Amino acid sequence: MTYALYYSPGAASMAVHWMLLEAGIPFEARLINIDEGAQHDPEYRRLNPAGRVPTLIVDGVPRHESAALLMLLAERHPDAGLAPAPGSPDRAEWFELMVFMANTVLPAMRDWFYADEDGDPAGAEAVQALAQRRIEQSWERLDALVADGRNWLVGGKLSTADFLAVMLMRWSRNLPCKATNWPYLVPYIQRLRALPSFIELNTREGLSNWSNPAS
Ligand SMILES: N[C@@H](CCC(=O)N[C@@H](CS)C(=O)NCC(=O)O)C(=O)O
Structure with missing residues (x-):
């Protein structure tokens, strides 16, 4: 199996x-x-x-869509254990979360960041206002999920859902609706950001503006 990631x-x-590094x-x-x-x-x-x-x-074949790529990699590398196994009790919740993020959060983020490029700049403000509401509702949903004290979004362990969620939460860092405004998401984000694979990812991508404070 060979892979090249354009990033x-x-x-x-x-x-x-992140998933390629973690696995x-x-x-x-x-x-x-x-x-x-x-x-x-x-x-x-x-x-x-x-x-x-x-x-x-x-x-050798170009493939697209971040959520689909994560699910594909989970299927091709089951030993990495980054998705609940087919037929396991947590599989349905994993599908739900992956599709929720791909269907709802990613498009809302795209609308926020590309409102004046993807559409008529005259309507950009209204598009962003709706995007903001959708992003806020998304953080509300994920915050409620982790409010029970779980460490990871699904299955009691790290999965592709966490990679996707934390990437999206990172994008909100300069938005009015930043994920860190939601109380239960804060420890969740900090836990994920502490992973050696996340630190390595930031080093490789040259990013330093959304990491845990040095202890
Ligand atoms: N639904 C796609 C979204 C991809 C996407 O919008 N990528 C942005 C960067 S976050 C991009 O390539 N923007 C460049 C452009 O649109 O010109 C996915 O999840 O892979």
């Missing part, structure tokens, strides 16, 4: 990058800096016609 620091590629899966990292417009490069567009990251080359 941009802090972008939707981050969850996939110890060998891969090649290829930088596509979206701040420099590298996603519009015709060579990259051949791999990803939408001009977005991530793209994961899986055995």
